[in-house]
Amino acid sequence: MTDVVTAVHARRVWDSRGRPTVEVEVSTRLGHRGRAIAPAGASRGSGEATDLRDGGARLGGLDVRRAVANVTERIAPALLGHPVGDQPGIDAVLDALDPSPTRSDLGGNATVAVSLAVLHAAAASAGLSTWRYLNPRPTRIPRPQVQVIGGGAHAARRVDLQDFMVVPLSATRIDEALEHVAEVYLSVGRIFAERGPALGVADEGGFWPAVARNEEALAILTDGIGRTGLVPGVDVAISLDIAASEFERDGRYHLASEDRVLDRDAWRAVVERWLADYPVVAVEDPAGEHDPESMRAFTDAVGDRALVVGDDFLVTDPARIEAAAATGACNTALIKVNQAGTVTRTARAHQAARAAGWSTIVSARSGETEDVSVAHLAVGWDADVLKVGSITRSERTAKWNELIRIDDELGGLPLAPFPIRSVARR
Ligand code: PGA
Numbered sequence: 294m295t296d297v298v299t300a301v302h303a304r305r306v307w308d309s310r311g312r313p314t315v316e317v318e319v320s321t322r323l324g325h326r327g328r329a330i331a332p333a334g335a336s337r338g339s340g341e342a343t344d345l346r347d348g349g350a351r352l353g354g355l356d357v358r359r360a361v362a363n364v365t366e367r368i369a370p371a372l373l374g375h376p377v378g379d380q381p382g383i384d385a386v387l388d389a390l391d392p393s394p395t396r397s398d399l400g401g402n403a404t405v406a407v408s409l410a411v412l413h414a415a416a417a418s419a420g421l422s423t424w425r426y427l428n429p430r431p432t433r434i435p436r437p438q439v440q441v442i443g444g445g446a447h448a449a450r451r452v453d454l455q456d457f458m459v460v461p462l463s464a465t466r467i468d469e470a471l472e473h474v475a476e477v478y479l480s481v482g483r484i485f486a487e488r489g490p491a492l493g494v495a496d497e498g499g500f501w502p503a504v505a506r507n508e509e510a511l512a513i514l515t516d517g518i519g520r521t522g523l524v525p526g527v528d529v530a531i532s533l534d535i536a537a538s539e540f541e542r543d544g545r546y547h548l549a550s551e552d553r554v555l556d557r558d559a560w561r562a563v564v565e566r567w568l569a570d571y572p573v574v575a576v577e578d579p580a581g582e583h584d585p586e587s588m589r590a591f592t593d594a595v596g597d598r599a600l601v602v603g604d605d606f607l608v609t610d611p612a613r614i615e616a617a618a619a620t621g622a623c624n625t626a627l628i629k630v631n632q633a634g635t636v637t638r639t640a641r642a643h644q645a646a647r648a649a650g651w652s653t654i655v656s657a658r659s660g661e662t663e664d665v666s667v668a669h670l671a672v673g674w675d676a677d678v679l680k681v682g683s684i685t686r687s688e689r690t691a692k693w694n695e696l697i698r699i700d701d702e703l704g705g706l707p708l709a710p711f712p713i714r715s716v717a718r719r
């Protein structure tokens with residue numbers, strides 16, 4: 294008997310940044326349920342699905358009562374009686390209800406919570422975990438990419454770069470990989486403690502960037518890796534989310550924390566220098582979202598020794614991924630379900646990246662909750678890498694711990710190989 298949607302209920306809950314967000318619960322005729330919470334980003338690409346907020350005085354304008362009402366009053370009636378296992382059909386209903394390119398009418402936060410809740414309900418109805426519903430026989434676990442030091446919009450722009458992350462390269466199992474990451478996290482903590490009083494954490498749980506220049510954070514992170522006895526660039530490497538859209542204007546790169554403005558060529562030279570001097574294996578959004586010329590140039594210059602990842606530049610849009618691949622911009626897609634607005638569209642973006650021969654990174658947002666959907670999507674879609682912030686704070690560890698549980702249930706799988714094997718320090 295085909296199981297169908299009998300209720301779609303939305304409520305307001307809270308995220309890791311003290312902001313309201315949308316939770317949706319979907320129920321089915323056979324008594325199954327699925328629940329999901331919309332994440333929210335701080336550094337958003339202009340092309341991503343709208344994070345609908347109420348405006349006005351309450352909660353700094355960030356309330357989501359309209360998005361919650363859109364679910365209960367407009368989306369729910371359209372989905373009742375629909376087969377819960379028909380994810381493409383249900384997502385097509387959402388598309389038809391709001392054909393605007395960025396879901397500015399219903400809100401991408403409303404549609405993504407519904408779409409994910411439907412996915413979980415369909416899995417429950419099939420008697421399966423969501424990852425297994427998407428992929429009956431995974432052969433590998435996505436490799437973690439973990440923030441150690443925050444920056445940019447996640448740390449009041451204390452430095453310009455947004456994320457100083459690590460990728461465990463030599464670890465072959467998730468348990469070992471996270472142990473290497475935790476050793477580095479603790480080691481970097483000791484370095485910051487030696488330098489002065491602790492200044493707290495950034496939005497995704499990494500250390501507050503108590504440094505004078507962007508490069509100083511790179512040096513501390515490299516030192517932190519080395520002090521654990523792990524070899525930088527061989528056992529554990531660095532990945533940077535530069536999030537350059539935040540400081541690029543008209544092809545000029547404004548490093549506010551260093552009081553410097555660089556043209557395209559000078560900026561590229563700076564980043565290439567960092568890649569030569571530090572064990573960096575991935576750079577995300579090294580160019581602004583409106584500077585495709587620089588993104589191509591970066592990919593051309595460093596694409597053979599580092600992942601060049603498009604986030605704001607691609608906004609999990611299958612058409613943008615295809616266009617970027619055709620022109621040689623980027624070699625890796627960041628995949629964020631709330632940028633696309635539905636599970637189906639996100640899956641298409643992931644497939645478009647695969648079809649282009651790219652690597653994929655499934656990613657959470659800076660505003661997160663206990664929702665662990667991204668861990669299931671990453672395993673279910675066989676992504677290369679999972680990115681969810683640091684290895685501290687429950688909204689982050691919830692995802693890493695879910696990955697550990699999935700791996701355990703599968704009897705221990707190898708980690709997906711990282712596309713860049715090692716970068717010896719030059
Ligand atoms: P966010 O950034 O604050 O927009 O979620 C995370 C990222 O850039 O990956």
Ligand code: ZN
Pocket residue numbers: 534536577578604605
């Ligand atoms: Zn990013």
